[in-house]
Amino acid sequence: MIQKLLKGSAGVAAVGIFIGLVLAAVSAGGYHLAGTPRFCAACHSMAQVHAGWQQSNHKQFACIECHLPDSNLVTQVGYKAAVGMRDLYYETLRSYPDAIKLTDCGREIVNGNCLRCHFSTVEKTNMASGRANCMQCHRNLVHGPVLTKGGVTVE
Amino acid sequence: MSKRLLIITVLIVVALAFVLVAARVFFFQPASVVKLTKIPDGEYDPAVWGKYYPLEYQSYLRNREMAPSPTGFGGSEKVRKSVAEPALLENFKGMAFSKDYSEDRGHPYAVQDLKETKRITPKTVGSCMTCKTANLIDIFKEKGWGYGKTPLSELSPLLKHPITCANCHEPATMKLRVINPAFIEAMANRGIDIKKATREEMRSYVCGQCHVEYYFQPETQKVTFPWQNGLSPEEMYAYYAGQPFGFVQDWVHPDSQAKMLKAQHPEFETWSGGVHGKAGVSCADCHMPFMREKGQKYSSHWLTSPLKNIAPSCRTCHDQSEQWLLERVKTTQNNVWQLQKLAGEWVAKAHGVIGKAGTVPRVDVTELEKSRELVRKAQWFWDIVAAENSMGVHNPDQVLNTLGRSIDLAHQAIETANRAAGTTF
Numbered sequence: 069m070i071q072k073l074l075k076g077s078a079g080v081a082a083v084g085i086f087i088g089l090v091l092a093a094v095s096a097g098g099y100h101l102a103g104t105p106r107f108c109a110a111c112h113s114m115a116q117v118h119a120g121w122q123q124s125n126h127k128q129f130a131c132i133e134c135h136l137p138d139s140n141l142v143t144q145v146g147y148k149a150a151v152g153m154r155d156l157y158y159e160t161l162r163s164y165p166d167a168i169k170l171t172d173c174g175r176e177i178v179n180g181n182c183l184r185c186h187f188s189t190v191e192k193t194n195m196a197s198g199r200a201n202c203m204q205c206h207r208n209l210v211h212g213p214v215l216t217k218g219g220v221t222v223e
Numbered sequence: 224m225s226k227r228l229l230i231i232t233v234l235i236v237v238a239l240a241f242v243l244v245a246a247r248v249f250f251f252q253p254a255s256v257v258k259l260t261k262i263p264d265g266e267y268d269p270a271v272w273g274k275y276y277p278l279e280y281q282s283y284l285r286n287r288e289m290a291p292s293p294t295g296f297g298g299s300e301k302v303r304k305s306v307a308e309p310a311l312l313e314n315f316k317g318m319a320f321s322k323d324y325s326e327d328r329g330h331p332y333a334v335q336d337l338k339e340t341k342r343i344t345p346k347t348v349g350s351c352m353t354c355k356t357a358n359l360i361d362i363f364k365e366k367g368w369g370y371g372k373t374p375l376s377e378l379s380p381l382l383k384h385p386i387t388c389a390n391c392h393e394p395a396t397m398k399l400r401v402i403n404p405a406f407i408e409a410m411a412n413r414g415i416d417i418k419k420a421t422r423e424e425m426r427s428y429v430c431g432q433c434h435v436e437y438y439f440q441p442e443t444q445k446v447t448f449p450w451q452n453g454l455s456p457e458e459m460y461a462y463y464a465g466q467p468f469g470f471v472q473d474w475v476h477p478d479s480q481a482k483m484l485k486a487q488h489p490e491f492e493t494w495s496g497g498v499h500g501k502a503g504v505s506c507a508d509c510h511m512p513f514m515r516e517k518g519q520k521y522s523s524h525w526l527t528s529p530l531k532n533i534a535p536s537c538r539t540c541h542d543q544s545e546q547w548l549l550e551r552v553k554t555t556q557n558n559v560w561q562l563q564k565l566a567g568e569w570v571a572k573a574h575g576v577i578g579k580a581g582t583v584p585r586v587d588v589t590e591l592e593k594s595r596e597l598v599r600k601a602q603w604f605w606d607i608v609a610a611e612n613s614m615g616v617h618n619p620d621q622v623l624n625t626l627g628r629s630i631d632l633a634h635q636a637i638e639t640a641n642r643a644a645g646t647t648f
Contacts, residue, residue, distance in 0.1 A: 096534075112255075137441050156248065159247075160247050162515070166514050166534055167534045167539045169534075169542070220256075221256070
């Protein structure tokens with residue numbers, strides 16, 4: 069049956085296109101799913117930052133809107149794959165740090181995304197002349213210093 | 224055939240790895256709550272509690288570690304304080320702290336160190352064990368405040384455990400509690416009902432029940448906190464000036480003949496007026512940070528310098544690097560240390576000058592008495608900082624102010640004594 073189908077190059081092409089479409093659909097679906105806050109918050113280590121974000125005035129934006137580079141799709145996918153693997157590694161071993169903070173690279177990405185929306189606010193100020201570091205002052209804007217889901221509960 | 228087998232094996236391994244990772248990450252997450260196990264009332268052995276709360280207990284055991292502090296000030300090694308600050312020997316002349324005064328070790332050593340210190344004599348009263356042991360609970364239940372006057376030697380055999388879990392936790396619920404009756408009374412006198420305290424407040428009160436300034440009422444030897452006017456060094460000094468319950472002095476300095484006060488570790492008072500205290504950051508927030516062991520969150524019970532664990536202790540709020548934060552603390556401590564040493568030296572000098580002025584015939588006794596009052600206050604302002612365990616970090620601006628005033632008061636004492644005797648010592 070299969071051999072029959074594969075007869076002739078048209079058949080090969082058809083099957084190839086079909087598999088390609090399925091793969092593309094799965095990838096796109098997976099990529100979309102992996103971009104939802106629910107997916108990010110599925111990790112235990114993200115519970116606290118997720119809880120803080122839910123109470124912030126940026127809660128209408130998904131995690132990736134601030135945490136993925138403001139760049140082309142290829143860079144974004146590459147970055148997401150790299151940090152995703154890293155996070156998965158620490159999450160599986162449960163060896164993530166006690167206080168989770170942005171890396172220097174992560175900080176620059178978030179800062180870029182602040183400016184993606186808010187550049188017009190600072191463009192005519194001194195901040196635009198240097199490299200604006202939004203989070204030096206607005207560091208508690210989204211995740212906050214308050215341990216919204218802090219504490220240890222004994223039940 | 225073998226090629227197919229290989230492919231299948233690889234596929235199975237990949238699938239298993241995927242399932243394993245997915246299971247660990249998404250389905251079998253670490254517990255977010257600690258399972259409650261009721262501990263019987265009167266169980267003070269931390270090892271018994273530790274069977275059910277192993278993470279907390281493991282970290283509690285680290286209180287046994289004896290090490291210098293990361294900043295070089297404080298630490299949990301038994302180092303004589305007079306090595307770094309020789310003025311201590313002058314300023315505490317004629318009283319027990321000149322015999323033995325070393326850095327304090329961790330809670331597990333509290334009873335041992337109480338029994339071993341050279342400050343203890345056969346006349347030492349029972350009050351001294353108030354903050355050293357969980358057995359206080361039963362002793363107070365049985366004797367009430369009467370335990371204060373009971374000789375320490377009589378209570379000693381009852382002190383089976385040092386400061387342990389029961390000092391701060393209800394055994395049935397693990398809720399925070401305070402057991403020191405002196406703290407409960409002092410807070411009530413300030414109009415604060417401990418029973419209504421929030422959890423965040425309790426996270427400081429459990430420490431504050433002991434890490435405070437106190438004195439013994441002369442008649443009953445009852446432990447009392449000088450908090451009626453407020454918690455600042457000035458307000459506590461004013462309280463003592465009123466000679467509460469007939470309490471005049473801890474001892475008389477043999478050189479200056481001044482009626483002296485000995486300050487005791489006022490961490491709670493110092494913190495409460497500082498920027499962290501005022502902002503509602505509790506003792507436990509920095510000294511008992513949330514840690515993780517295999518993803519399981521727990522509160523560290525290793526009560527030590529937050530700088531041994533900067534990430535969970537400081538960086539939860541402060542975004543700067545660990546090195547930056549350490550340097551900030553070191554800067555504050557170095558500034559405080561310089562003034563503390565200076566203040567201690569000037570106070571020591573004042574005792575000497577007043578002593579010498581006192582030997583001058585026809586010295587103006589009223590003026591001389593004024594200089595004694597000035598050196599008493601100067602030493603209080605120095606000691607309330609020197610006896611505090613943070614080298615100023617709990618409240619840098621207040622501490623530097625206090626030390627500045629101590630130095631000024633010591634100079635005033637010297638001037639006044641010289642004026643009284645017509646000398647230029």
